[in-house]
Amino acid sequence: MTAPVTLRPTPATEPIPARWVALRLLGPLEISVDSVEVPLPQRKLRQLLATLLIRPNATASTEVLIRELWGDRPPATALAALRVYVSQLRKFFVQHGLGGRWCTLRTRAPGYQLQVNDGILDMVCFDRLCVLAGESAESGRYELASRQYREALALRRGPTLEDLRDSPALAGAALQYDEAWMTALTRRIDLDLLLGGHAELVGELRRLLAEDPLNEAFCARLVVALYRNGRSGDALVFYRRIRDQLIEELGIEPGLELRLAHQAVLTDDADFNLEARIPA
Template sequence: MTATMEVQPACGVQDITPRRVALRLLGPLEIVVDSVEVPLPQRKLRQLLATLLIRPNATLSTEALIRELWGDRPPATALAALRVYVSQLRKFLIRHDLDGRWCTLRTRAPGYQLQVNDGILDTVCFDRLCALAADSAEAGHEELASKQYREALDLRRGPTLEDLGESTALSGAALQYDEAWMTALKRRVDLDLRLGRHLELVGELSRLVAENPLSEGFCARLMVALHRSGRSGDAFVAYRRMREQLVEELGIDPGLELRMAHQTVLADDTAFHLRRASA
């Protein structure tokens, strides 16, 4: 799945119109219509739209929206200003032929609701693709599960809401989806290891370890990929480097996952040499 989404069956809906619409949170906030980004330059409007999108179809109170837009010390004019921003956002959606067709901004006590059509919001598609992948893996369809995880991972364009992460709700949502993306990535790597793609994974995992130097999970997977590629020595070097970094920077020993990877490589290596000696 490409970053510019059509309404696709993978997200549960058939494409019923030639227009392509995407609302994107997995990266900077983007509104895309027919492969062209529609600019929404006012920061408060972007904050308002993102806050409504992180809880699609839910009604958010005016108090919650004011807190997200202005923090704990809003101005006396905050309620009136919020109403103006809501009106401007509604006009923006109508102007670009989005309101009523793809999403609908409603006034609902005690605040406002943004109803979003299925399949156009990247976070919804990400969640559904990950759920489909988990079901496929549980059913033993590992090739399909790996493909579905790849499609979900491809939706991310950078840190979630990296241009709007200062409010409590938005920063929390950003952390949630960035962590979910990392979890999905590890699960896809595990599937690819089970599918025997260790040679292809060495380069990717080496990059991930370099980008996340204290990630024991990526290092453990790199050790397994190296070992299965006939590079047990390099696997031990990767373990030693990670252990030294953990001790020097955090003052801790390797965790269970990394220790188990080390023991697996060590046991297989020992068994290999014993078989050669016996032969």
């Protein structure tokens, strides 16, 4: 199992305070100072912070923030309440030593702007690592790319914002990053297949399919991993079972990727590579 990754701030010219700060959205919202979670129990404050963090350093209008916090029918006191929450969030930053270098909540027409040292925000770190991994894969540095994807994947602690998905913007960001995590996982598996890790991948893919049985991307890669592990019979049995499930439960035939993997086993195509589709 990959060890958890510690978020570290981006380098700066001024001296770094003797503390590490992390703002985490890839899972439940979490604020951590020196590896200790700092609670922000009020739900509206958590919603406000998360809504600002999904657009770091951008200005969110009061109209948008009110809609995110109260929906389409906000109370008449919503604007005044929002100002109170902003004030409380600023005090929270100061109380826990997060203000200034780490987080600054500014009033910016037509609303508010949360300036964040983005090296402490897990979503930004995830995006950067995935870009680096894609560049490494594109240049043929497959082992490095696999490590970079593993580091990115380790940032996830569960479904993105799983405790705060009841507003449109937060739900949209959560779905976006859950999909991005799945894409990164698939690319990392492709790289490990390319590097000859098929034996280790059989168990991992079976575990993933136990959680998501009809995920055709994982099914195709398990067929390939079994075949390369000298288990062509198991690969064909697995394909038939998955095809039957897809037809029975969804009324569809397997997709192209899964069919190509099946064909490679039937024709004993040792040169077949799903992972040749790794995008940059």
